[in-house]
Amino acid sequence: MLTITDLVKVYPTGTKALNGVNLTISEPQVVAVIGSSGAGKSTLIRCVNRLVEPTSGKIMLDDMDITALNRRGLRAARRRMGMIFQEYNLVERLTVMENVLSGRLGYVGFWQAYRRRYPPEDVRAAFEILDRVELSGYQNTRADALSGGQRQRVGIARALMQKPDLLLVDEPTASLDPRTGRQIMRLICELAHERGTPALVNIHDVQLARTFSDRVIGLSDGKIAFDGPPGELSEKVLTMIYGEEDWSTTIRDAEDKSGKPKDDNGISHEAAIG
Amino acid sequence: MSEIPTWEPSRLIRRPILRYGVFSLVVLYVATTLFTMEIDWPRVLTGFSRAGDILARMFPPSFSRWELLAKGVLESVQMALAASFFGMLLAIPLGLCAAVNIAPKPVYLVARAILALSRTFHEVIIAIFFVKIFGFGPLAGVLTLIVASMSFIGKMLAEDVENMNMGQVEAVRATGASFPRLLIYAITPQMLPRYLGVSIYRLDANIRHSTVVGIVGAGGIGQTLAASFSRYDYDFSLAILLTIISLVFLGEFFSNWVRGQLR
Amino acid sequence: MSMRAEEDHPDVWRRYNPRQTLINYAWYVGIVFVAVWSVSKLDIPWFYFLDAHVQAADLFVRMYPPDWAHLGRITDPLIETIHIATLGTAVTFVIAFPIAFLAARNTSPNVATWFVGRFILVTSRSVNTVVWGLIFVAMFGPGPVAGIWAVAARSIGFVGKLIAESIEEIDEGTVAAIEATGASRLQVLLVGVVPQVLPVVFGTIVYRWDINIRESTVLGFVGAGGIGIQLYASINQFAWQQVSVMLIAVLGVVLVSEFVSAVVRKHIT
Numbered sequence: 001m002l003t004i005t006d007l008v009k010v011y012p013t014g015t016k017a018l019n020g021v022n023l024t025i026s027e028p029q030v031v032a033v034i035g036s037s038g039a040g041k042s043t044l045i046r047c048v049n050r051l052v053e054p055t056s057g058k059i060m061l062d063d064m065d066i067t068a069l070n071r072r073g074l075r076a077a078r079r080r081m082g083m084i085f086q087e088y089n090l091v092e093r094l095t096v097m098e099n100v101l102s103g104r105l106g107y108v109g110f111w112q113a114y115r116r117r118y119p120p121e122d123v124r125a126a127f128e129i130l131d132r133v134e135l136s137g138y139q140n141t142r143a144d145a146l147s148g149g150q151r152q153r154v155g156i157a158r159a160l161m162q163k164p165d166l167l168l169v170d171e172p173t174a175s176l177d178p179r180t181g182r183q184i185m186r187l188i189c190e191l192a193h194e195r196g197t198p199a200l201v202n203i204h205d206v207q208l209a210r211t212f213s214d215r216v217i218g219l220s221d222g223k224i225a226f227d228g229p230p231g232e233l234s235e236k237v238l239t240m241i242y243g244e245e246d247w248s249t250t251i252r253d254a255e256d257k258s259g260k261p262k263d264d265n266g267i268s269h270e271a272a273i274g
Numbered sequence: 275m276s277e278i279p280t281w282e283p284s285r286l287i288r289r290p291i292l293r294y295g296v297f298s299l300v301v302l303y304v305a306t307t308l309f310t311m312e313i314d315w316p317r318v319l320t321g322f323s324r325a326g327d328i329l330a331r332m333f334p335p336s337f338s339r340w341e342l343l344a345k346g347v348l349e350s351v352q353m354a355l356a357a358s359f360f361g362m363l364l365a366i367p368l369g370l371c372a373a374v375n376i377a378p379k380p381v382y383l384v385a386r387a388i389l390a391l392s393r394t395f396h397e398v399i400i401a402i403f404f405v406k407i408f409g410f411g412p413l414a415g416v417l418t419l420i421v422a423s424m425s426f427i428g429k430m431l432a433e434d435v436e437n438m439n440m441g442q443v444e445a446v447r448a449t450g451a452s453f454p455r456l457l458i459y460a461i462t463p464q465m466l467p468r469y470l471g472v473s474i475y476r477l478d479a480n481i482r483h484s485t486v487v488g489i490v491g492a493g494g495i496g497q498t499l500a501a502s503f504s505r506y507d508y509d510f511s512l513a514i515l516l517t518i519i520s521l522v523f524l525g526e527f528f529s530n531w532v533r534g535q536l537r
Numbered sequence: 538m539s540m541r542a543e544e545d546h547p548d549v550w551r552r553y554n555p556r557q558t559l560i561n562y563a564w565y566v567g568i569v570f571v572a573v574w575s576v577s578k579l580d581i582p583w584f585y586f587l588d589a590h591v592q593a594a595d596l597f598v599r600m601y602p603p604d605w606a607h608l609g610r611i612t613d614p615l616i617e618t619i620h621i622a623t624l625g626t627a628v629t630f631v632i633a634f635p636i637a638f639l640a641a642r643n644t645s646p647n648v649a650t651w652f653v654g655r656f657i658l659v660t661s662r663s664v665n666t667v668v669w670g671l672i673f674v675a676m677f678g679p680g681p682v683a684g685i686w687a688v689a690a691r692s693i694g695f696v697g698k699l700i701a702e703s704i705e706e707i708d709e710g711t712v713a714a715i716e717a718t719g720a721s722r723l724q725v726l727l728v729g730v731v732p733q734v735l736p737v738v739f740g741t742i743v744y745r746w747d748i749n750i751r752e753s754t755v756l757g758f759v760g761a762g763g764i765g766i767q768l769y770a771s772i773n774q775f776a777w778q779q780v781s782v783m784l785i786a787v788l789g790v791v792l793v794s795e796f797v798s799a800v801v802r803k804h805i806t
Binding site for chain 2: 049051075076077078079080081082083085087089090091092093094098102103104105106110113114155158162168
C-alpha cells in the first residue's frame with residue numbers, strides 16, 4: 001500500500017531530518033512512529049503528502065509515485081490521504097459541519113464550496129461520521145467553542161470524510177490531557193481497523209504506542225532504528241532509539257495499563273471494553 | 275551598616291547630562307528655526323487681531339445657502355461610500371499579493387512597492403495628479419480615496435495574512451484543496467472579521483478625507499469650503515465647518531456601531 | 538464492540554437558516570445598491586477613462602528625466618517643511634497635555650470640564666490639517682506660522698485622545714497611595730499620573746511627528762508654507778520635470794522620518 005524508499009530530507013538550514021528511510025506498509029495496520037524530538041517523525045509524515053518536499057527518495061501509494069506528481073496530481077493524491085494534526089488545525093471560525101465537510105473540498109466546485117452546498121451523500125456521510133465520533137448535535141457549533149478532545153474528534157471526522165486510503169496522524173494526543181489522549185488514540189485505531197485503512201501515527205508517548213499500535217517504527221537521527229511489533233519494545237530497543245535511560249518503569253506501566261495481551265486484531269481488550 | 279537608600283524620581287532619560295543636553299538642544303532648535311525661517315513677523319502679529327476679526331465675521335454661521343452646502347455634503351458622502359466600496363474590493367488582491375507567505379517573491383515585491391508609494395504621498399498630492407488626468411470634479415476625488423483606501427486596507431490585510439494560523443491552512447491543503455478553495459475555506463474565515471472592521475473604519479476615514487481633496491478641485495464639500503474662504507464668506511465657512519464636524523461625528527458613530535454589531 | 542444501529546441521517550445541511558440567508562442577501566444587495574447609487578450620482582464622465590491611460594503615460598513621459606538642477610532650489614522649502622512639522626508637534630505637546638487631563642474621566646475635575654476637553658479633542662480631529670491650514674492662512678497670512686498652527690490644531694485631537702485614553706488606564710493603586718499621603722490634587726497628578734503616562738505621551742508625539750511630516754508636504758497648497766508651495770506652482774506651470782524631483786525628495790523625507798520615528802519609538806517603549 002505505502003512504500004517509502006531511500007527518503008532523504010535536508011532543510012534549507014542544513015538540518016538533515018531524514019537520512020535514507022525505507023518503509024513498507026502492506027496491510028491495514030496502525031503503525032506507530034516513535035523517536036525523540038527532532039528525530040524526523042513529523043518530517044517523515046509530512047513528506048508522504050508532500051506538505052514538506054522530500055529532497056530525494058521515492059514514495060509510492062499503491063502504484064502512484066507521489067514524489068513525481070505535478071501540482072494537480074498531488075492534489076488528487078492528497079485527497080486519498082487523511083491527515084490528523086497535533087494542534088487539531090480546525091478552521092476555528094467555521095462550524096463543526098463546515099470543518100468536517102472540508103474533507104470533501106477537493107471534490108466540489110468553487111461555488112459549491114463557497115456556498116457550502118455539498119452533495120447529499122457527502123452530507124449524510126458527515127452526519128454518520130459525527131455520530132461515530134460521538135459529536136452528534138454539534139454540527140452547527142463553531143470549532144472555537146469546542147474542548148480539545150472534541151476538536152480532535154472533528155479533526156478525525158474531517159480526515160475520514162476523505163474516505164482515505166491512508167491516514168497520516170501527527171502527534172494526535174500531544175495537546176490533550178492523558179485520559180482524553182487515550183480516548184482519542186483508541187478512537188483513531190478503532191476507526192482505522194473498522195475501515196481497513198492503514199495509519200501512520202507519530203507519537204512521542206511510548207506507552208500509548210505499545211498499547212494501541214500493531215507495529216512500531218523507531219526513528220533515530222533520521223533513520224529507522226527499530227521496526228517490529230510493540231511487544232518487542234525492550235529496554236535495549238528504547239535505549240537504541242532514545243538513548244540511555246531507565247526504561248523499566250515505562251515498559252512495566254504499559255503492560256499494567258493494557259492489562260491483558262492483545263487479541264488477533266491488534267486491538268487491546270481494554271480498548272474494546274471501553 | 276547598609277547604605278542609606280537614595281530615591282531617584284523616575285525619568286525618561288536617566289543620565290542627567292543627556293537629559294539637560296536634550297532639553298537645551300530643543301530650546302536651541304526652536305530659537306534658531308524661528309529666526310531662520312522666512313516669517314513675516316508684523317503680518318503674524320496682526321494675525322491675532324485678525325483672528326478676532328474673522329471669528330466675529332464667522333458668527334453667526336450662515337446656513338442661507340444650504341442647498342449648496344447640502345449638495346457638497348452629499349457629494350462628499352457619495353465619494354466616501356463609492357471609494358470605500360471599490361477600495362475594499364481592490365484591497366483583497368493587493369493585500370494577498372503583498373503577503374510574503376502566500377505570494378511569489380516578484381509579485382510580493384511589486385505589491386509592497388505599490389503599498390509603500392501610495393502611503394507615502396499625501397492624499398492631496400495624489401488628488402492633484404488625478405485632477406490633472408481627469409479634470410476637476412468628484413471623479414478625481416473618488417479615485418484618490420480609492421487609492422488611499424486600497425493601500426490602507428491592503429496593508430492591514432497583508433499583515434493579517436502574514437500572521438495567520440498556518441496550521442489551519444496546512445490542514446485544508448492536506449485535504450487536496452486547490453488555492454482558490456484554500457482561500458475561501460481556510461484564509462477568508464481567519465481574515466473576515468478584521469477586514470470588515472478595518473473597512474468600516476476606512477469608511478469613516480474616507481468621510482474625513484473627502485472634505486479635503488476638494489481643496490485642489492477634486493469635488494465634495496472641501497471645494498465649497500475653499501471657495502468660501504477665498505471669497506471671505508466666513509459665516510458660510512463656519513456653517514460648512516460645523517457641518518463637516520457633525521458629519522465626521524456621525525460617521526464615527528456609525529462606524530463604531532457597525533463594528534460593535536460585527537463582534 | 539457493538540455495531541451502531543443503522544440510523545437515518547439527514548442528507549441536507551445548510552450553514553444558515555432561511556432567515557439568516559435572507560439577512561445576508563439583504564446586506565449584499567444593500568451594499569451593492571449604496572455603491573451603485575453613490576457612483577451614479579457623482580456624474581462621472583466615463584469617457585474620460587477612454588484616454589486616461591494615454592494621459593497618464595503622457596504625464597510620466599513628461600516627468601522624465603527629473604530636473605536635478607531644481608534640487609538646489611527646493612532644499613530650503615524641504616527644511617521648512619520639516620520645521621513646520623516639528624514645531625507644530627512641539628506646540629501640540631504643550632497644548633494637548635493639559636487638555637488630555639481634562640478629557641480623561643478620572644482626572645477631570647467635573648463633568649463640565651470633561652465635556653469641554655472632549656469637545657476640543659473631537660473638533661480638532663474632525664477638521665483636516667489642510668482645512669485648518671485654510672483657516673490659519675486667513676488669520677496669519679501665508680507662510681510657515683499658519684502651517685505650524687494648522688499642524689498643531691489637527692494633532693491636538695489625535696495626541697490628546699491617545700493620552701486621555703492612557704490616563705484612564707493607569708494603575709489607580711499608585712494614585713490612591715499618593716492621595717493617602719495627603720498630597721494636593723496637582724501633586725497627585727505630577728507624581729502619581731504623569732510618570733505612568735509619560736512613555737505613551739512621547740511615543741504618541743513621535744508617531745504624530747512622522748504623520749505631520751507627511752501632512753506638511755501639502756500645507757503649501759493652501760499657502761501654509763513648506764515644499765507644497767513650490768510643488769503646487771510647478772504643477773500649475775506644467776513643469777513636470779521639476780515636479781518629479783520634488784516628489785522624489787518628498788518620498789525620501791517621508792521615508793527617513795518614518796524610519797527615525799520607528800527607531801525612536803522602539804527605544805522609548
